[in-house]
Amino acid sequence: MTAALEALRALNTQLAEGRALHRFDAGSLRMLLTDLQRHTSAGAERTAAA
Numbered sequence: 001m002t003a004a005l006e007a008l009r010a011l012n013t014q015l016a017e018g019r020a021l022h023r024f025d026a027g028s029l030r031m032l033l034t035d036l037q038r039h040t041s042a043g044a045e046r047t048a049a050a
Contacts, residue, residue: 015021021029
């Protein structure tokens, strides 16, 4: 988990500095983030309901 968060932070830093993703990489990242959001939202809802 820690390595994944560090990698995302590094990617975010690079994008903020002006680097760009290839369009296929950008699409893959969007799909992964959508899936991750679905998992984290579901976890939050389960926790709130408990």
